[in-house]
Amino acid sequence: MNILIAGAGPTGLTLGIELARRGIAVRVIDKATEYFEGSRGDGLQPRTLEVFEDLGVLDEVFAQGRAVPLLKIHVGGKFAGERRMADPVEPTPDIPYPNGWMIGQSRTERILRDKLAEYGVSVELGTAITGFTQSADAVTAELSTGESLRVDYLVGADGGRSFVRKHLGIPFEGTTDESIRMLLGDVAADGLDHEYGYWFGSQDNPMEGIVMTPLAGGDQFQFGTPIEGDTSLEGLQALVDKYAGPGTAKLRDLTWSTVWRPNVRLAAKFRVGRVFIAGDAAHVHPPTGGQGFNTGVQDAYNLAWKLADGREEVLATYETERRTNAKRVLGISEELMQKHVDGDESALDRGENTRQLDISYRDPADHRPLAPGDRAPDAPVTDAEGNKIRLFELLRGPHETLLRFSPTTPAAHPHTVDITSPEAFAIYHAQPGDEILIRPDGYLA
Ligand SMILES: Cc1cc2nc3c(=O)[nH]c(=O)nc-3n(C[C@H](O)[C@H](O)[C@H](O)COP(=O)(O)OP(=O)(O)OC[C@H]3O[C@@H](n4cnc5c(N)ncnc54)[C@H](O)[C@@H]3O)c2cc1C
Numbered sequence: 001m002n003i004l005i006a007g008a009g010p011t012g013l014t015l016g017i018e019l020a021r022r023g024i025a026v027r028v029i030d031k032a033t034e035y036f037e038g039s040r041g042d043g044l045q046p047r048t049l050e051v052f053e054d055l056g057v058l059d060e061v062f063a064q065g066r067a068v069p070l071l072k073i074h075v076g077g078k079f080a081g082e083r084r085m086a087d088p089v090e091p092t093p094d095i096p097y098p099n100g101w102m103i104g105q106s107r108t109e110r111i112l113r114d115k116l117a118e119y120g121v122s123v124e125l126g127t128a129i130t131g132f133t134q135s136a137d138a139v140t141a142e143l144s145t146g147e148s149l150r151v152d153y154l155v156g157a158d159g160g161r162s163f164v165r166k167h168l169g170i171p172f173e174g175t176t177d178e179s180i181r182m183l184l185g186d187v188a189a190d191g192l193d194h195e196y197g198y199w200f201g202s203q204d205n206p207m208e209g210i211v212m213t214p215l216a217g218g219d220q221f222q223f224g225t226p227i228e229g230d231t232s233l234e235g236l237q238a239l240v241d242k243y244a245g246p247g248t249a250k251l252r253d254l255t256w257s258t259v260w261r262p263n264v265r266l267a268a269k270f271r272v273g274r275v276f277i278a279g280d281a282a283h284v285h286p287p288t289g290g291q292g293f294n295t296g297v298q299d300a301y302n303l304a305w306k307l308a309d310g311r312e313e314v315l316a317t318y319e320t321e322r323r324t325n326a327k328r329v330l331g332i333s334e335e336l337m338q339k340h341v342d343g344d345e346s347a348l349d350r351g352e353n354t355r356q357l358d359i360s361y362r363d364p365a366d367h368r369p370l371a372p373g374d375r376a377p378d379a380p381v382t383d384a385e386g387n388k389i390r391l392f393e394l395l396r397g398p399h400e401t402l403l404r405f406s407p408t409t410p411a412a413h414p415h416t417v418d419i420t421s422p423e424a425f426a427i428y429h430a431q432p433g434d435e436i437l438i439r440p441d442g443y444l445a
Contacts, residue, residue: 001025003307004141004151006129006164008032010041010105011279011296012157013112013123017055018304020119022398027151028121029143031128031158035113038256039104039186039215039222041293043068047356047375048294049097050442051301054396060111065103066216069197076203077245094377094427095357096392104186104215104222105293129154129163132275139274153307154275157300160263162281168272174265174284174330185223185236185257186215189249194219200243210243220253231257262286264334266326270319278303283326286336291329294356298325305398305440321361321373329356361443370429372445376438379424381417391417391424400440406432 001024005012008030019026044052044061052058067088073080089098113123131142132154139154156164165172192198194214198221201209212221227243229235233254240249263284270282279296299322306314332354362373370377379391394417395401402413405428406420419425428436437445 001152001308001310003027003153003155004029004129004139004149005155005157006030006141007156007158007162007279007281008109008113008123008125009157009159009279009296010109010112010293011281011300012155013109013116014051014055014297014300015155015157015278015304016116016121017057017112017119018300018398019307020116020121022304022308024308026121027124027149028116029124029127029129031126031144033126035106035109035125037106038184038258039106039220040184041105041108041290042102042213042215042222043290043293044101044103044108045290045294045354045356046095046097046100047359048297049101050378050392051297053097053392054442055112055115056396057111057115060114061101061103061108064107064111064217065101066214068100068102069195069214071197071199071211073199073201074244075201075206077200077243077248080201080206093380093423096378096390098355098357100290100355102213102216104217107217108293129156129158132164132167134272134274136273152274155303155307156275156277156281157279157296158281160265160280160284162277164275165267165277165281168269168275168277170272170277171268172265173268174263176261176263176265177286178261180226180262181228182260182262183223183225183227183229183231183236183239183257184260185231186220186255187223187233187236187251187257188219188253189221189240189251191247191249192221194221197221198244200240200248202243210239212249220255223257231259264330266323266330270323271315276303276307276318278322282322283330285330286334291332291354291356295326295329298322298356298359301441308398317361325359325361368429370444374444376436376442376444377427379419379427380421381419381424382421395438395442398440400445401438403428403430403436403438405430405434405436407435408433 003026005028008028016028128144138150140150156162198212210225229239237251265284267282278299285292303318360374362371381391399415401415404418439445
């Protein structure tokens, strides 16, 4: 089997690793001639951390990132208190990584590219997809380099303006809100303590202001504001002087800045025949709630094993599962966006539903506490040598896993975990003799 992935953002890279580690011939191309260096999606959600553990990149992500910082709130230039976007939560046996993690997108992408390279796959820069046709058994793609290639599947992970989506004629339904603009940039700030995040709100409307989030690995902050301004260093400095008070912070080393319009759009289809779309190509989000990056990673993780499987009934579930989820996530980020616009302070809190741990593909009519389609929770288990370890360590890898609770027969499935720990029984709501199959992407089959 061979697969072409158009786009080497987080979605394309995750998919590339997932396919390459299954021994599938994969090429990852990107139109850009150099890697993007902005921080953009800098918040990883707990579910993404679980996926990254499976992909073998979590240690590096932890080494290069940082915990969600405490935010020092200033109103009218005066310190008004401290708060967190989310209160830190202790890990539990079923949720090993309950808290988000901050790391600039360009760093995460570099980590993913390094992992992909371990499987012998390098991103082909300066290589755009410019056309394709498909038949019942193959896709023929045209590249900007003049090459034409025939593959089993094509995946468009080519971002919000996706060529692949447009070429398929799939409508991108939703809105671009012209009334809201976000000015964003990566910049260092002398005078601010890099251990903290900052909110500089105006005296008249404390919800109107600038957020500065420290970026791990250096001294920059991600600067963000819905206030009109220009993207130069002087432009950002003028806003900081106005909202934080002159002399509070001297900005320098602006390496990236942009004005960004919140888009809320969902593709009408995620697939036509042998061509799939994933990530921003399939759905775009406002930045509120930090879902865009994370949802793209989950798309890729859901799609990879299905492409490897290749059966039509399995492939068909990609769109049903992930489009339904994208719709739900768009609702969450849109609601948070509206709260920001309305000046509702609760918009600063990131609730349970942004962690993506509650993603489920279950039948809504199934009301059991744990049902097919739910995330497989972590649990304490014992490995073949009798060592106490975490179930997630045994789930690692591209295979599905059969959990057997106090079994009495020899194992027949090549990846079987026999469970005796009472804690794991409780987490899985299991009875002796139960068997639960876990999909390669960590959901109950
Ligand atoms: C300013 C900004 C702030 C953001 N903040 C957050 C945040 O806080 N949290 C969060 O979760 N998300 C955030 N996001 C969203 C996040 O950056 C995206 O959701 C994420 O990058 C999507 O990943 P992707 O791989 O699907 O697409 P992209 O990262 O857009 O990657 C697509 C790739 O495809 C390439 N490409 C395009 N056309 C072609 C072609 N024809 N052929 C080959 N390659 C092509 C592009 O060069 C690009 O490298 C933000 C986005 C922006 C712009």
